[in-house]
Amino acid sequence: MHPAFDPESITDALDRADMDLWTRQPPRSDSARLRFLLSRHADHHTLAARLHISPADLQAALPGRRDVPSEQLHHTITREVARLWQPLIRRRAHHSLAERGGMMVHFRGWFGFTGPAGSSDGGRFRLLTEQLPAPYIGRLFKAREREADEVTLRGIVADAVGESYFRVSPTGGLRMVELKDIDYIEFSY
Structure with missing residues (x-):
């Protein structure tokens, strides 16, 4: 079981099951994942709210700003990417x-x-x-x-x-x- 996902959460369990449907893997690095998430959200404030961090913390975590986000932020990014990755394949399944x-x-x-x-x-x-x-x-x-x-x-x-x-x-x-x-x-x- 991936440490980013809560084993007691139905939401996370559905996202974990959907990961088996993927035809290609999502970005691996946090900076690439953040770029992907930024492409899916209207603005930095919306993404920061989804990640449960302040817009200032999001700015600090953006690619090129800081090398490694905190472990909690890493897990939150992982979960958000899993929620949004390959929506058409997920919807068809x-x-x-x-x-x-x-x-x-x-x-x-x-x-x-x-x-x-x-x-x-x-x-x-x-x-x-x-x-x-x-x-x-x-x-x-x-x-x-x-x-x-x-x-x-x-x-x-x-x-x-x-x-x-x-x-x-x-x-x-x-x-x-x-x-x-x-x-x-x-x-x-």
């Missing part, structure tokens, strides 16, 4: 997956229906690998494109795994599926 399915999720976390204690469907730590139903794949990718927060993404994954694992639609009944306290999560397609 996501569209295909949303139509035909074929997306697997593997995670360890607290998962189950809310409800009376002691039920076999009750929440507990589980290590699961499940194939997500196609309609949820489309919802997940659309939410990711809108940069939905982790809570929203976690809800979509919980409903999808709930339907796949328990064989019932979680939104069809009175009980709700929860996924929380994720140790790690990975997607493959």
Whole structure:
């Protein structure tokens, strides 16, 4: 697992899975990556906000200004490049997956229906690998494109795994599926 990515983040897990789709590798050096990012953002202030640094810190990190950005900035740059690299290839793959399915999720976390204690469907730590139903794949990718927060993404994954694992639609009944306290999560397609 790449140290720049959070093993508990659904957003990062989707970006890691998309890295397997790339037909060519992104720039390797931080200066080349920053040039790429600058070409994708309207101005320095927008990029600085995406990287969670001040515009002055971005100016200092630009190619030719400082040799090595901090480790935290390096990881943030890596994640931002992964998010933006080869968008057409990513979009085609996501569209295909949303139509035909074929997306697997593997995670360890607290998962189950809310409800009376002691039920076999009750929440507990589980290590699961499940194939997500196609309609949820489309919802997940659309939410990711809108940069939905982790809570929203976690809800979509919980409903999808709930339907796949328990064989019932979680939104069809009175009980709700929860996924929380994720140790790690990975997607493959």
